[in-house]
Amino acid sequence: MYIDLHNHFLPNVDDGIKEIEQTLFGLKLAVKEKVSKICFTPHIWAGRYNNTPEKLREVFEWVKREAKGISIELFLGSEVYYSSSLAEDFSKGLYIPIGNEKKYLLVEFSTAVLAQGASNGLYKLMLEGCEPIIAHPERYSYVQKDYECLFDFARSQIPMQVTTQAILGMLGTRAKATAIKLLDEGLVSFIASDAHSPDKRPLLFREAVRFLNRRYGYKTAKRLALDNPKRILEGKGVLPVAGKKGKYSQFV
Numbered sequence: 001m002y003i004d005l006h007n008h009f010l011p012n013v014d015d016g017i018k019e020i021e022q023t024l025f026g027l028k029l030a031v032k033e034k035v036s037k038i039c040f041t042p043h044i045w046a047g048r049y050n051n052t053p054e055k056l057r058e059v060f061e062w063v064k065r066e067a068k069g070i071s072i073e074l075f076l077g078s079e080v081y082y083s084s085s086l087a088e089d090f091s092k093g094l095y096i097p098i099g100n101e102k103k104y105l106l107v108e109f110s111t112a113v114l115a116q117g118a119s120n121g122l123y124k125l126m127l128e129g130c131e132p133i134i135a136h137p138e139r140y141s142y143v144q145k146d147y148e149c150l151f152d153f154a155r156s157q158i159p160m161q162v163t164t165q166a167i168l169g170m171l172g173t174r175a176k177a178t179a180i181k182l183l184d185e186g187l188v189s190f191i192a193s194d195a196h197s198p199d200k201r202p203l204l205f206r207e208a209v210r211f212l213n214r215r216y217g218y219k220t221a222k223r224l225a226l227d228n229p230k231r232i233l234e235g236k237g238v239l240p241v242a243g244k245k246g247k248y249s250q251f252v
Helices: 020-032 053-066 086-091 118-127 141-145 147-155 173-184 205-216 218-233
Strands: 002-004 035-040 073-076 079-081 103-108 130-135 160-163 190-192
Touching (some): 002 205, 002 218, 020 035, 020 053, 086 118, 118 130, 118 147, 141 147, 141 173, 147 173, 173 205, 190 218, 205 218
Parallel strands (some): 002 035, 035 073, 079 103, 103 130
């Protein structure tokens, strides 16, 4: 039913799951969480996680073979740490985007300081035919201090993803308050787990969706957990999402 487009369940490639057995266990738990499609997004971060698309695809194919008996559809993308060479590196094929026809790239920023020229860097990526997605902005200290720093991205219709654990308060009070603020303002396109393990950093989709349904209503919860993630996988544009009291972002 739900679709998770951000997690670190591909084994032994980054700071996520280390063993295939844990990956398979995590996928079984994902099914119990009503997740029907999951896209692995391992880190590609020069100097820290020097993953190549070739290596990641090899591990992904192995996981697919091992997970044949689990009723979940598997996809592969990547979470890329922002740098000034983002667009150039994408054009060289150094990243794995999400989606078919219209490509999306999950982009992570520094938690401490917003990179200078980030808006221009993401614009260059768009000129290469790839749509950026801003990963977990609620965790960035500068967004927690002043969420209006995201307005340039919002004006450019760049999708933003918040984390299920943040919504539920598991990443601290500031992350939760910021996640709720962004959701209230209609700035969030979809939710994802950013899960790193089945137990310590789990998916928590069902509980997060219940929270969204209570606060924003069924239509918004469905758009955040299913409709927009599905459209991204299909290579389509995301739909606007209403926040508190049916309010849409001023940038829609």
